[in-house]
Amino acid sequence: MFDFLKKNKTLPTFAPLVTDMHCHLLPLVDDGSKSLEESLEVMATMKQCGFEEIRLTPHFNYPRFPNKADDIKERYKNFCSEVEANKGERQIPRMTSVTGEFQVGDGFAEYMESGQLLTYRFSDPKRGSEKGLLLIEFSLHQKLMGLEDTVFKLQMEGYDIILAHPERYPYFDSRDKLLEQFKEQGVYFQINILSLDGFYSDAAQKKAFEYIENGWIEFLGTDMHNVMYAQALRHASANKKIIKLLEKNEFENRHLAVGQY
Ligand SMILES: [Fe+2]
Numbered sequence: 001m002f003d004f005l006k007k008n009k010t011l012p013t014f015a016p017l018v019t020d021m022h023c024h025l026l027p028l029v030d031d032g033s034k035s036l037e038e039s040l041e042v043m044a045t046m047k048q049c050g051f052e053e054i055r056l057t058p059h060f061n062y063p064r065f066p067n068k069a070d071d072i073k074e075r076y077k078n079f080c081s082e083v084e085a086n087k088g089e090r091q092i093p094r095m096t097s098v099t100g101e102f103q104v105g106d107g108f109a110e111y112m113e114s115g116q117l118l119t120y121r122f123s124d125p126k127r128g129s130e131k132g133l134l135l136i137e138f139s140l141h142q143k144l145m146g147l148e149d150t151v152f153k154l155q156m157e158g159y160d161i162i163l164a165h166p167e168r169y170p171y172f173d174s175r176d177k178l179l180e181q182f183k184e185q186g187v188y189f190q191i192n193i194l195s196l197d198g199f200y201s202d203a204a205q206k207k208a209f210e211y212i213e214n215g216w217i218e219f220l221g222t223d224m225h226n227v228m229y230a231q232a233l234r235h236a237s238a239n240k241k242i243i244k245l246l247e248k249n250e251f252e253n254r255h256l257a258v259g260q261y
Contacts, residue, residue, distance in 0.1 A: 018254035055098070099119060
């Protein structure tokens with residue numbers, strides 16, 4: 001038994017999560033990676049930190065990144081071939097889907113009405129609703145009116161919602177009524193791993209730990225954008241509080257099914 005424990009202790013920090021479900025490594029489609037080489041370098045670091053699998057989630061954010069679902073799927077296909085042809089000796093995680101991080105704001109209704117919301121699913125077919133899990137984000141700058149209406153409407157249409165990085169919105173804290181309401185409505189929350197290491201701000205770091213203590217967090221994501229984020233991930237992987245947190249808490253990352261719908 002002790003050998004078994006010793007063996008597990010040597011696993012990289014994020015191995016228990018298995019899957020990263022939030023990153024921006026499809027080159028040149030948003031503010032993430034700028035090249036194939038940069039993506040490969042970031043992915044190699046993610047693998048060293050313990051991720052076996054990654055899901056790409058480019059921004060769908062009108063008008064800043066007005067991506068189209070069909071174009072993104074096509075680029076993803078080409079990108080997978082380029083990665084295979086160029087990874088060389090590098091060990092990298094498997095890429096198993098491209099979906100998106102959809103910002104609720106201008107243009108969101110259009111994505112919804114034209115059937116462009118890309119989602120993932122739980123691997124257990126009995127879990128989750130009809131249209132799959134949709135990763136959404138809100139504006140980091142201002143609390144827009146009607147967020148609750150949009151979330152409610154999406155749920156009524158058959159989507160499960162994952163709210164990306166609730167700790168990063170300056171207008172929410174752990175006593176916020178709207179966040180409480182979302183939890184009551186069954187909205188999943190995803191914390192950015194780098195928030196736990198203080199990468200964005202002290203406030204985001206504090207809220208990230210509080211929300212996990214509240215039992216509010218089902219997913220952890222890297223929100224990787226580029227090599228600077230990858231260095232920060234490596235730094236986070238040595239953070240004792242984060243290591244402990246991953247030993248004590250289970251997250252849903254590993255229960256996502258392969259592929260998007
Ligand atoms: Fe993101």
